[in-house]
Amino acid sequence: MPSSVISTDLSNTNSTEVTYDQYDPKGNLLQYTTRDGIPTTIIWGYNSTQPIAKIVGHPYSLISGLVAAIITASDEDALNPSNEGALIIALDNFRNLLQLKEFQITTYTYDPLIGVTSITPPSGIREIYKYDSANRLENIKDINGKLIKEFKYNYKH
Template identity: 60%
Template structure:
């Protein structure tokens, strides 16, 4: 995979770069040997018979037997070798037109050959300040369920420290909690995050920053609760592929299933239409959902899409709709207010140099 090596930043109307950023990447090769099976080869016969021996009754009077059957075979482990190239160090050099140069060096460590993910990284800045981050994965945390699903490259715990003048202090520790057994009430039979927690630096007590309360059968998040204990519900449409409504302050159980079904059905119908179709029916259904009296105490945002292109509209709690318009190449062209002929809120230009 190609990586950025040099970036030059210019100021307007200047011929020389204001500063140049050079990126240097250094790699290590990890060679791993592992067993793939056993090679078995027969080296001799368990029963040795003289070629000239003839015994029509097969009594084998002139036969020689080995001491045991196993000794007539040769066994050898078969091995394979894996060569993995991992990032060892990055050096970023910022050189300014004034002659000043800032150097930032980051070194990566890989202390578990099973998953070969960085278990720590250390960044040293030009002023001598050092920042260290440690990562723990399923193997380090002992999550056998994730290991069995080969979900071994997801960082589960991150600890960050900073060293200034030889004094090191912990800046933060966070952890993402996954199931250790299935099924669960939140994720069903899927291995998905249950919560994200941070730790008090004084007593190491965990505090939930967010809990993921409910997923659907495809792994879409239906409900989450923040550290302020405010729940948010997400309704998925377009055949469970896109979020079509976000209701802040409500749990999934607070919303009538018939209300949910009405906008899901309308979005599924819209999903089958050609891009750029008239989506009035869907927008009417979403507006009716947003204005329903049972949701009056919640903040409701609705969305519509052209599934293969992008979002077509976002209607926030204020009711002032943003409409997204694309060009012939399906690039975002404009964002307008209320409809495709409304006031331009943002405009995007794509000017390519020959």
């Protein structure tokens, strides 16, 4: 697995931009640290196939004990997509943990065979991703149903 990203400037001085600190047994990145020393933790769900949370500023070693509920909820959503509501509640509860209040948290839900179904950035304003019958991204709406982006597909023969 890669351990870092190194850049070279015009005077041939190497600089480490990002260090990949920790991986899980499946090769998923669990933590990376940027040049300025800020760790970012990635929590994997859906049976360790998709990232479900990104926490900026908090090391993985201190958060691993807080993630069981969201991992379990995502695994249940993978088995039955009607469980997504329970996953969203678990992710919102995770975002609101007192221990995590001062960190930037982004959470994600998926339809594993299609793509992301929601992203909640640190602002807390969830974006909902909708797909058409061909599994192409159709639109992105906010939690109130307001259209953010719409996608049209035109094919020429």
